[in-house]
Amino acid sequence: MMPLCESCGRAVWYPAPRCPSCASEKVEWKPLEGTGTLFTYTVVHRSFFPAVTLSGPFVVGLVELDGAPGARLVADVDADPNHVKVGIRLRVRFQDIGGVRRPVFEPVESTASSR
Amino acid sequence: MPYSKPVVIAIAGIGSTEHVRRSSRPILDLIVDASLRAIADAGLRPTDIDGIVTDVSYMPLRAPADEVARALGIGERCFTAHGLVGGAGVVGAPHLAELAIRSGQARHVLSYYGADFGSAPGGPYAFPVALDAKVGIEMPFGWYGQPLYFASMAQRYKHEFGLTPEQQAEVAIAARAHAARTPDAMRRQPLSLDGYLASPMVAEPFRSLDCSLISDGATAFVMTSAERARELPQRPVLVAGIGVASVAETQAGYFTQHNPYPATPASRSAPRALAQAGLTPADVDVVEFYDCFTITTLLQLEECGFCGRGEASSFVEGGRIGPGGSLPVNTHGGLLSHSYMVGAEHVTEAVRQLRGDRGEGQVEGAEVALVTGLGVPDHATLVLTVDR
Numbered sequence: 113m114m115p116l117c118e119s120c121g122r123a124v125w126y127p128a129p130r131c132p133s134c135a136s137e138k139v140e141w142k143p144l145e146g147t148g149t150l151f152t153y154t155v156v157h158r159s160f161f162p163a164v165t166l167s168g169p170f171v172v173g174l175v176e177l178d179g180a181p182g183a184r185l186v187a188d189v190d191a192d193p194n195h196v197k198v199g200i201r202l203r204v205r206f207q208d209i210g211g212v213r214r215p216v217f218e219p220v221e222s223t224a225s226s227r
Numbered sequence: 228m229p230y231s232k233p234v235v236i237a238i239a240g241i242g243s244t245e246h247v248r249r250s251s252r253p254i255l256d257l258i259v260d261a262s263l264r265a266i267a268d269a270g271l272r273p274t275d276i277d278g279i280v281t282d283v284s285y286m287p288l289r290a291p292a293d294e295v296a297r298a299l300g301i302g303e304r305c306f307t308a309h310g311l312v313g314g315a316g317v318v319g320a321p322h323l324a325e326l327a328i329r330s331g332q333a334r335h336v337l338s339y340y341g342a343d344f345g346s347a348p349g350g351p352y353a354f355p356v357a358l359d360a361k362v363g364i365e366m367p368f369g370w371y372g373q374p375l376y377f378a379s380m381a382q383r384y385k386h387e388f389g390l391t392p393e394q395q396a397e398v399a400i401a402a403r404a405h406a407a408r409t410p411d412a413m414r415r416q417p418l419s420l421d422g423y424l425a426s427p428m429v430a431e432p433f434r435s436l437d438c439s440l441i442s443d444g445a446t447a448f449v450m451t452s453a454e455r456a457r458e459l460p461q462r463p464v465l466v467a468g469i470g471v472a473s474v475a476e477t478q479a480g481y482f483t484q485h486n487p488y489p490a491t492p493a494s495r496s497a498p499r500a501l502a503q504a505g506l507t508p509a510d511v512d513v514v515e516f517y518d519c520f521t522i523t524t525l526l527q528l529e530e531c532g533f534c535g536r537g538e539a540s541s542f543v544e545g546g547r548i549g550p551g552g553s554l555p556v557n558t559h560g561g562l563l564s565h566s567y568m569v570g571a572e573h574v575t576e577a578v579r580q581l582r583g584d585r586g587e588g589q590v591e592g593a594e595v596a597l598v599t600g601l602g603v604p605d606h607a608t609l610v611l612t613v614d615r
Contacts, residue, residue, distance in 0.1 A: 124351075124363065125484065126484065127360075142560060151488075153382060154375050154430040154432075155379040156369060156430045157428045157429055157431070158429055160374070162349070169371055173379070183484070186481050193431075198386040
């Protein structure tokens, strides 16, 4: 789901009281297809959280979701760090972590690693 | 064109402490030390200072104007401003100082920046944690830390225009070569391409040597009218052009939502500063870019008009921005090799160059310097000149 402006159709991301594009107050959370395109990414090799050690490099990126023009979602990308590329198509999967549903994006063509 | 009136102020004094990874001295002590040096360099006493301008994001928390003013013994402050964010706040300090000086509200305005990023808990990584949107919708997915934000910009730049590790290395090696000619730079040992490539990967495409140093220290400078500066002991350095830009994105959302991407707001602030000075990029002898990461230098080369969009990665090849190159950039070593004084040391370095005081790091015949400061979503550009 994403907050979308009913007047101009753009996504209002990060959330704001009104649509920054057209000042409309008609901004509603609407369901999306859960697919999108990887706009950019980085493969992270070290942690910036104190006392957190990484088990290995991970991919995090910005996804342009289908149906949410004007927004980029920060996304955990479950892809092989050696094969990830700008422009690949992704689909969301929800992990259940202790009752919390956490979105993870996987490549649509099966280049995904198992994690 | 906004801000088209000629600027009438000068930088009359500069001062710095030592810059180290971790200092045993409190940040206020460092700032007072740097400020006293700047005031003395200008031939003034603390009681002559009647205005203070610094950044809005860190100094209000660690060394606000009231604390610094009392510690310095400056007496009455007629003008006080915590202006733009971070590097834009320090490099952009002349923007507000000029308004105060021109209107007669202040005569001698001090700007300072102190860093305790080496010793304060979290260092610069404490900044994102203070922003709710980052904690809520970025950090749970591992998107945390300035190296990631800028690495993702570099990755997109690479996708659009091409960017090789050797081209990134040109920026880091040039900064180090300038630092080798700068006595108080933190990293002075020469850097080779092999040395760059051997530095550990942090967030692709960045290795550790693509990233800013982390330091403790302080830097300050004193501004006054050009007329008054001519009565003071130092050779005046005129602030000929000032451009500030604050784009319509938040500090929290800038690194993921801002368009164009990747970009800094230099494309707005630099043309204003140059137009006000009546100069073009071709007139600039020395450049001091806010270089928190190698990509920031590349983007600003394009945004300030030194080359076209997508051309910076090839522009820097062949040592062009290093010592003796046709466009010396960050002649003290910048944030990459001198210290992380968040732009303040970029201003003082430009002043030293234009005074002709830089010893073996002197750019021969330097008369025009361009200085930038970034603190998203803000950016500032200064054009400084000798008093012709």
